[in-house]
Each structure stands twice: as C-alpha cells, then as structure tokens.
Amino acid sequence: MGSRSVACVLVIAALIARLGDAISTSTGQPHIIFILADDMGWNDVGFHGSNQIPTPNIDALCYNGVILNNYYAQPVCTPSRAALLTGKYPIRTGMQGSPLNNLDPAGLPLNEKLLPEYLRDLGYTTHAIGKWHLGMARTTQLPTYRGFDSHFGYRGGYTSYYDYVLQQSTDNEDLFGFDLYRNLTASWSDVGTYATDLYTREAVSMINDHDPRVPLFMYLAHLATHAGNEGKPLEAPQETVQKMAHVVDANRRTYAAMVSKLDESVGKVVQALKNHQMLDNSIIIFQSDNGAPMVGEYKNWGSNWPLRGMKDTMWEGGVKVPACMWNNQLRGAPRVSYDLMHITDWLPTLVTAAGGFSTSLPYDTDGLDQWSSLLDNTLSARSEVLLNIDEKKRTAGFRRGSWKLVIGQSGNGDYDHYFGEDGTRNIRFVAYDFYGISNSDVSRALSTVSRITTQHEMAVLRDSATVRCSWRNVSTCETAPGKSCLFDMDSDPCEQRDLSRIYPHIVREMKRSLVYYKGRLVPQKPRKQDYRANPSRFNYTYHPWLDHCLVNCDT
Numbered sequence: 001m002g003s004r005s006v007a008c009v010l011v012i013a014a015l016i017a018r019l020g021d022a023i024s025t026s027t028g029q030p031h032i033i034f035i036l037a038d039d040m041g042w043n044d045v046g047f048h049g050s051n052q053i054p055t056p057n058i059d060a061l062c063y064n065g066v067i068l069n070n071y072y073a074q075p076v077c078t079p080s081r082a083a084l085l086t087g088k089y090p091i092r093t094g095m096q097g098s099p100l101n102n103l104d105p106a107g108l109p110l111n112e113k114l115l116p117e118y119l120r121d122l123g124y125t126t127h128a129i130g131k132w133h134l135g136m137a138r139t140t141q142l143p144t145y146r147g148f149d150s151h152f153g154y155r156g157g158y159t160s161y162y163d164y165v166l167q168q169s170t171d172n173e174d175l176f177g178f179d180l181y182r183n184l185t186a187s188w189s190d191v192g193t194y195a196t197d198l199y200t201r202e203a204v205s206m207i208n209d210h211d212p213r214v215p216l217f218m219y220l221a222h223l224a225t226h227a228g229n230e231g232k233p234l235e236a237p238q239e240t241v242q243k244m245a246h247v248v249d250a251n252r253r254t255y256a257a258m259v260s261k262l263d264e265s266v267g268k269v270v271q272a273l274k275n276h277q278m279l280d281n282s283i284i285i286f287q288s289d290n291g292a293p294m295v296g297e298y299k300n301w302g303s304n305w306p307l308r309g310m311k312d313t314m315w316e317g318g319v320k321v322p323a324c325m326w327n328n329q330l331r332g333a334p335r336v337s338y339d340l341m342h343i344t345d346w347l348p349t350l351v352t353a354a355g356g357f358s359t360s361l362p363y364d365t366d367g368l369d370q371w372s373s374l375l376d377n378t379l380s381a382r383s384e385v386l387l388n389i390d391e392k393k394r395t396a397g398f399r400r401g402s403w404k405l406v407i408g409q410s411g412n413g414d415y416d417h418y419f420g421e422d423g424t425r426n427i428r429f430v431a432y433d434f435y436g437i438s439n440s441d442v443s444r445a446l447s448t449v450s451r452i453t454t455q456h457e458m459a460v461l462r463d464s465a466t467v468r469c470s471w472r473n474v475s476t477c478e479t480a481p482g483k484s485c486l487f488d489m490d491s492d493p494c495e496q497r498d499l500s501r502i503y504p505h506i507v508r509e510m511k512r513s514l515v516y517y518k519g520r521l522v523p524q525k526p527r528k529q530d531y532r533a534n535p536s537r538f539n540y541t542y543h544p545w546l547d548h549c550l551v552n553c554d555t
Contacts (some may be wrong), residue, residue, distance in 0.1 A: 029215035029355050030327065032280040033269065034346075035082075036120070037262060037322075038077065038131060038158075038226040039311060041292030041302035042467075044259055045322045049466030051432050052230035052247065052303070053256045057267035060442035063453045065326030066374060067336045067465045070242030072399070073290055073343045073386055075318045075410075076311060077157055078133050079388065080289040080343055081221070084428060085114040085134070085146075087347030087367035089386050091517065096390055096525035100133060100155040102168055102177065102542045103533040107135015107527040108146075113362075115347045117145030119217045121352045125149055127206055130199045133157050137533070137546045146184055152187070152202045153221070154179040156542060158298075161195040161235035166542065170529055174492045176533025177542040186541050194237055195223045196258070200265040207272040215354065216278070220269065224262040225255060227293075227300040234300065236261060246430045256300040261542065267441030274445035280328050283353060285346070287323035291316075294419040296411060306469045308418050308495045313410040317419075318496060319387050325374060326446075332377035336452045336464040339380030340399070345370045364520075386517050392524065394481055398517075402490040405510040407480035416479045418494075434458055469494035482542050484511070 005521040009442035015172065047059045047067060048420050073092060074080040083087075084097035086108070090096035093109055100106060117125035130149040136140030136155040143151035156179050159166050164180035180187045187286045190198055203220050210216050227233035236257035242261065273279040292302025293311040309315025344367035351369075358369040368381040387397030388548035395408035409416055423454040437443060443452055453461070456461040470526075477485030486500040486507050546553055 023053055028213070030282065030353060031212075031216040031218075031273070031278050032119070032124075032350055032354070033216075033218045033273070033284045034220065035266060035269070035286045036131075036221040037083075037282070037286070037288040038222060038224060039290065039292050039298070039300055039302060040225050040259065040262075040288035040322065041304040042305035042307050042317065042320065042322055043305040044225070044255075044292065045464055046432060046437075047324075047462055049462060050303075050320060051430050053244075053259045054430075054433060054436065055259060055263045056437045057270070057442040058262045058286060059210045059458075060295075060437050060440045060446070061266060061270065061284060061326050063437065063458045063461055064334050064443075064446050064450070065284075065324050065332060066333055067342055067461065068287075068325065069336050070321040070323065070324040070338045071287070071341045071343075072319050072387060073287065073321045073323075075290055075313060075388055077131075077226075077289055081131075082108050082135055082386055083343045084346055085116070085429040086112050087115070087344050087361065087364045087365045088112075089344060089388075089517070091278075091386070091389050091521040092364060092366065093227075094522040094524050095134075096388055096521075097392060098333070098527050099157050101137065101527065101529065102136065102166055102179065103170070103175075103531070104527055105137040105530050105533075105546060106527070108142040109136060110140060114147045115350065116217060118147075118218070118347070118351050118356065118361075119215075119354055119529035120147055120149075120472045122215070122351070122356050124215045124217045124221075124354065125210070127151075128219045128221070129153055129206075130203050130219075131157075131223060136542065137530070139544045139545060141183070141186065142544070148219070148317075150183060152182050153199065154223070156226060157182065157194070158223060158226045160221065160232065162193070163197070165229070167229040170531065172531075175320070177269055177538075177540055180543045186539075188466040194235075196259070196261040196265055199223070199512050200268050203265075204272040205267050206274050207269070207278065210276065211280070212276060212278045212281075216474070217243070222262060222265070225258045225300055227291075227298045229394035233298075234258065249301070251301045269446075270442045270445045274448055278426065281439060282327070283350070285323075286325075287322040287343075291318045291321060296413060301324060303419070305420060306467055306494050308416070309329065309410070310415050310419065313415045314387055314395055314406045314408075315416060316493070318410075318415075319397065325478075327375070328450050330375060334457065334461055335377065336461055337374075339370075339373055340382045340385060341373075341380060342367065342385045343369055343381065344368075345382065347373070382512070386514075389514065389518055389521060390520060390524075391518070396514055398514055400510060400513070402488050404489050404495070405507065405514075406479075406485045406486045406495075407483070407514075408481055409483075413479055422540055424449055432462075467493050469496060 079090040240257040304317030307317035308319035382402040
C-alpha cells in the first residue's frame with residue numbers, strides 16, 4: 001500500500017473515531033450545568049419584560065429553552081439550597097428558618113443524601129463552584145464530604161467581591177475572616193480578582209479539562225448579586241458600571257453592573273461547553289435562589305416588580321424567581337411554561353435525566369419528577385406546593401392549583417409591600433436590544449447545535465413571560481401575625497385582591513393541608529453564634545472550628 005493510501009486510511013479512521021465519540025457523547029448521559037444566582041429579582045432580567053438591565057446571554061438561553069414562569073424557590077438562601085440538594089421541603093430537615101451565619105454550628109443534617117451523591121452513583125463527576133451555605137462548623141459538613149469531587153468557593157452566606165473577607169458583627173465585637181477555599185485549603189492567591197470573574201474562570205477551566213465522554217455535574221452558585229459587607233455592599237468593575245450609565249441611581253447602577261457580569265459569565269460557560277464539544281449533550285439550568293431584598297440589612301437594590309414583597313417573605317416577590325432550562329432535546333421549545341414547579345423537583349428530575357430512577361428515591365422526597373413535562377411538554381406532575389412553614393416567625397405559604405394562601409408577616413410587615421419598579425424615575429429609556437441577544441455568546445454557541453429563536457419569536461415569548469397587573473379595585477390583604485390571605489393567582493398574579501372572606505371554605509381546606517405538613521415538621525435549630533469560630537483563632541480564616549473542639553462540642 002502506498003503512502004497516500006496509508007494516509008487516507010489513517011484520516012478515515014480518525015474521522016470514524018471522532019464520529020464515534022460524537023455519537024457516544026450525544027446519546028449518553030447529559031452533562032448538567034446548574035447556574036444559581038443569589039438574590040436576583042424577577043425584574044432584573046430582560047426576558048420578564050424589563051428594559052432596565054441588559055441580560056443578553058441569560059435571555060438567549062431562556063428564549064431558546066423553556067422559561068419557567070410558575071417556578072418557586074424558598075424565601076431565603078440556606079433553605080433554597082437545602083431544598084435543591086435534598087429534594088425535600090426544608091421543614092423535613094429543620095432548615096426552614098433564617099440563613100446560617102459563619103459562626104453557626106448548625107448545618108444540613110449529615111444523614112441526608114444529596115443530589116451530587118445520587119449523580120455520582122450514576123457515574124458523574126461532580127464539582128461545586130461558589131457558595132455553599134449549608135454548614136461549615138465541621139469538615140464533614142463541607143461540599144467535598146457531601147458528594148462533590150471538588151469545591152472552589154466560599155462556605156458561608158456571602159463575602160466581599162474582591163478580598164473575600166466577611167465582616168460579622170457579634171454582641172462583643174466585629175469579626176473579620178477570609179472565606180475562599182479550594183477544597184480544604186484557603187485560596188489567598190486569588191485575592192483581588194472579582195468574584196464573578198473568578199468563579200467563571202474556574203468553571204471554564206473545569207469544562208476545558210473535562211473528558212466529554214464522562215458525564216459532568218457542575219453546580220455554579222454565584223455570589224452575585226448578594227450584597228457584601230457593610231460599607232461596600234455593592235461591588236463591580238468600574239468599566240462595567242460605566243456601561244450602565246442609563247441607570248441614574250448610583251446604587252442601582254452598580255447592581256446593574258453586577259447583573260451584567262453575571263450575564264457575561266453565563267455566556268462564557270455556554271461558549272466553553274460549545275468549544276469542548278459538550279453543548280449538544282448538556283442540560284443548562286439558570287435560576288435565582290429567592291427574590292431580591294429591597295430593604296433591610298442585606299439590601300441590594302434589586303427589583304421584583306410587579307410582584308409583591310421581597311426576599312424573606314411568602315409573597316411572590318420572595319419565592320417566585322426567574323428560572324429557565326435549556327437542552328437540545330426539548331420538544332415544543334422554545335416556550336413559556338406556566339406549569340407549577342418547585343426547587344425540590346430538580347433532584348428527581350435530574351436523576352431521571354441522568355439515567356436513574358426517581359422511583360428509587362426515599363419515600364419522604366417532596367420533589368416530583370418533571371423530566372417528562374420539561375422534555376416532552378406534557379402536563380406538570382405537580383398540582384400543589386408548600387412554599388414554607390416557619391414555626392418561629394409564624395409564617396406560612398401554600399399553593400394548590402391557582403389558589404395561594406399566605407399566613408403571617410415578614411420583617412414586622414416592612415417586607416410585605418409593593419416596592420415599585422425601582423427605577424421608574426431613575427432610568428433613562430433604553431430600547432430592548434433583540435439584536436444584541438441574537439448576537440450574544442450564548443446565541444452564537446447554541447447556533448452550532450440547534451436552530452436559534454428568531455427576534456420575532458423572542459418578542460412573543462417575552463410578552464408571554466411578562467406579568468401584568470391592573471392596579472384597579474385593589475383590596476389587598478394587610479398582613480398581621482397569624483392572619484390569612486387568599487389569592488387566585490391565575491387572575492391576580494400580583495396578589496392584589498384578598499379573597500379569604502369570599503371563599504372561607506378554600507382557606508379552611510388549605511389550612512388543613514398546612515396542619516398535615518406541620519405534623520411532619522422537624523423543628524429548626526436556634527440560630528446562634530459560637531465564639532469558638534472566631535477567625536482570629538485560625539489565621540483569620542473561617543475554619544471548621546468544631547474539628548478542634550475539646551469540650552461542649554455538641555452542635
């Protein structure tokens with residue numbers, strides 16, 4: 001055989017091998033990329049109808065997938081993460097209360113099997129990037145002991161965006177500690193790099209180093225857009241802030257820059273998946289963990305408009321969050337889904353998508369398998385959802401069909417209002433940039449594996465995903481401790497008309513359901529500050545202090 005013939009045979013063999021790899025990748029277990037924003041509001045993305053903050057990559061991802069317009073999370077950070085990773089309502093694990101602080105010995109119970117553990121059983125490589133916030137008093141509470149092969153990020157609820165120091169006030173003093181780790185080692189060398197860029201760089205590097213033939217689960221839980229330390233709650237690169245000049249209010253402008261960097265991150269991650277031949281076989285999920293806080297200690301100048309309430313409430317502004325999913329195999333996509341879905345549903349849904357059986361999950365799993373609903377555009381498996389029961393604050397939220405029951409008040413009633421569009425008077429008009437979405441990093445990447453949604457189709461989807469309220473004949477419920485409010489969410493998505501007096505039998509039925517759930521409630525552990533966690537004892541880092549405990553070590 002001549003040299004040319006040998007060369008041709010080698011080329012053909014190489015092409016066949018590459019084709020075989022492509023076929024095995026596209027038909028095998030999907031890579032799962034879960035991107036979680038922190039404290040981002042309903043009105044802080046373009047696909048819900050807002051022109052305030054450009055989010056071309058997030059919008060492109062959602063416009064080409066399924067926009068989840070009836071999707072609920074928990075009202076605050078720790079419970080949302082506990083619900084996501086366990087598939088259980090937080091009341092089953094005692095995680096339904098306030099978020100953990102960095103001095104709190106409590107954590108997600110160690111007997112709970114988490115999503116990455118289920119996926120690892122199915123052959124997945126599992127990596128966590130960014131925020132943990134499910135316990136850090138002992139090493140055994142940390143991500144690499146809870147099913148993740150690696151973790152790069154912070155263990156508490158928030159840090160500053162450049163120096164990764166958390167300032168925490170106690171009754172006696174203000175404590176300062178470093179909270180950025182690669183697995184179990186403090187990552188001092190990364191000080192000075194903006195957090196969103198740092199976590200994005202880690203995600204892209206991890207994708208580039210990954211063998212596409214091995215299924216990947218990446219949990220990318222950003223710091224953005226949570227507020228940072230007192231005195232500098234909002235941080236973003238100045239060049240990005242300057243691009244948001246149409247936002248007159250300085251704080252909202254910086255917040256817009258934080259959102260913009262988050263959007264840029266989504267684009268880079270999707271591009272990395274494309275460049276590494278993983279995109280065609282990926283599930284990509286984007287959502288916020290809860291609504292934005294407009295007032296209070298961790299105010300971040302986000303916006304939940306036109307929804308009522310904010311973070312830490314049972315109102316839509318606290319628990320209904322921007323969310324969508326993209327996968328190249330979705331039928332009937334792009335579309336806006338109004339099916340009821342809850343954050344607990346991801347565990348059984350992703351186990352099924354990964355080739356497992358949701359029927360084999362523990363009997364007390366509250367999440368429902370929504371894979372068929374998402375993939376085939378069939379009816380949702382869910383008809384009701386427990387939004388939360390907080391036995392200490394005496395608040396609860398429950399939805400069944402179109403009915404929603406809200407009990408109690410949050411922040412002494414200060415969190416239960418309509419906070420306005422947060423910029424109606426402070427935003428110069430900017431047209432929505434469909435062209436920018438069509439030419440975003442996400443759109444260019446998706447165009448290599450599927451047909452891209454046209455600008456006309458985007459406009460139709462955006463209109464469908466925009467919540468509108470009449471603001472006429474408003475007879476909204478004024479909250480009080482223990483008081484019940486009833487709303488028909490199909491006709492009243494902004495919770496403007498309390499129907500509890502008109503339909504008292506509906507209130508009674510829904511309260512009976514809450515009594516049922518409360519009978520299975522695990523009491524939340526009291527939130528406390530253990531001064532043995534003082535960072536000064538551990539080279540000014542937040543360290544698993546109970547590993548070094550000799551007396552009174554019970555958490």
